Amino acid sequence: MTVQPSVLVTRRLPEAVESRLARQYRTALNSADEPLDGAALAAAMRDHDALMPTTADRIDGGLIATEGRRVRIIANFGAGTDHIDLDAAKSAGVIVTNTPDALTEATAELAILLMLMASRRASEGERELRAGAWKGWGPTHMLGQGLGGRTLGLVGFGRIAQSTAAKARCLGMSVRYFSRSRAPHEIETRLQASPVHSLQALAAEADVISLHVPGGPATRHLIDGRIFARMKPTAILVNTARGSVVDETALADALAARQIAAAGLDVYDREPEVEPALLTLPNVVLLPHLGSATVEARTAMGMQASDNVDDYFAGREPRNRVA
Numbered sequence: 001m002t003v004q005p006s007v008l009v010t011r012r013l014p015e016a017v018e019s020r021l022a023r024q025y026r027t028a029l030n031s032a033d034e035p036l037d038g039a040a041l042a043a044a045m046r047d048h049d050a051l052m053p054t055t056a057d058r059i060d061g062g063l064i065a066t067e068g069r070r071v072r073i074i075a076n077f078g079a080g081t082d083h084i085d086l087d088a089a090k091s092a093g094v095i096v097t098n099t100p101d102a103l104t105e106a107t108a109e110l111a112i113l114l115m116l117m118a119s120r121r122a123s124e125g126e127r128e129l130r131a132g133a134w135k136g137w138g139p140t141h142m143l144g145q146g147l148g149g150r151t152l153g154l155v156g157f158g159r160i161a162q163s164t165a166a167k168a169r170c171l172g173m174s175v176r177y178f179s180r181s182r183a184p185h186e187i188e189t190r191l192q193a194s195p196v197h198s199l200q201a202l203a204a205e206a207d208v209i210s211l212h213v214p215g216g217p218a219t220r221h222l223i224d225g226r227i228f229a230r231m232k233p234t235a236i237l238v239n240t241a242r243g244s245v246v247d248e249t250a251l252a253d254a255l256a257a258r259q260i261a262a263a264g265l266d267v268y269d270r271e272p273e274v275e276p277a278l279l280t281l282p283n284v285v286l287l288p289h290l291g292s293a294t295v296e297a298r299t300a301m302g303m304q305a306s307d308n309v310d311d312y313f314a315g316r317e318p319r320n321r322v323a
């Protein structure tokens with residue numbers, strides 16, 4: 001009798017995903033849903049054939065080099081892989097996969113939600129009401145900005161950015177983008193989206209800037225004080241990508257000085273810690289990394305991660321291999 005491979009899942013996943021894995025593998029599930037510390041992750045590397053981590057697990061070179069490592073595939077539950085040292089994995093011959101398609105719609109919806117919340121001052125209004133400070137309807141009470149007719153500037157133009165563009169078009173926004181590579185003509189035509197030659201030019205032109213680039217050293221603090229200085233005083237910044245892309249201190253300064261009007265953030269540089277200066281500002285919407293937090297997306301992410309594990313143990317090339 002062949003022994004089933006053993007898979008460790010670092011956090012609790014939707015029931016349908018956990019039962020699928022449990023039917024096919026010897027699974028170590030985390031029913032307590034407590035994050036694993038470094039020692040527990042190292043033990044997982046030694047005791048299992050596959051690891052299914054999340055963005056909250058730091059998989060660095062030291063962990064991949066764990067003495068006696070048995071793990072041969074890291075099937076990440078999520079699209080972003082900036083928490084995994086891909087070079088170390090490659091040189092150690094450990095396969096890494098991600099879940100690029102499953103969360104596109106959910107994350108694009110959240111980008112639109114943040115744009116609307118920030119432009120219509122939704123958090124500010126709700127805070128006022130809950131504090132018992134609302135004095136009733138007034139013609140000039142808490143006026144925001146409409147999004148129709150405004151320009152959305154997308155930084156990065158992958159799947160999530162394109163889905164955000166499609167939704168923004170339905171709100172009557174026009175779309176410009178800045179990306180390393182130009183999108184196919186068919187996509188530009190369908191979304192009525194045109195490229196801008198530099199990030200600085202996009203910053204100067206856009207009414208809403210929405211970030212859709214991966215995290216990691218190449219994009220660290222891409223949005224900094226120099227970019228805020230270029231943006232319109234009415235502009236809004238939305239970040240559903242990675243906190244590291246934005247210099248949070250510079251953002252807090254720009255918001256406090258009203259150099260830009262508002263921001264909507266779902267991700268932070270040192271999660272779950274949030275830059276203290278942001279917490280006191282009225283003109284920033286702060287959500288706790290909810291981009292893919294729908295039953296549909298999280299289930300699809302788990303299924304996609306499981307498909308990659310299946311591919312590997314069936315001797316096929318994992319469909320979403322990134323290293």
Ligand code: 8YV
Pocket residue numbers: 053054055056077078079080081103290291292293
């Ligand atoms: C996920 C995300 O919830 O997939 C990503 O890159 O940022 C999130 O939407 C998280 O990564 C789960 O590991």
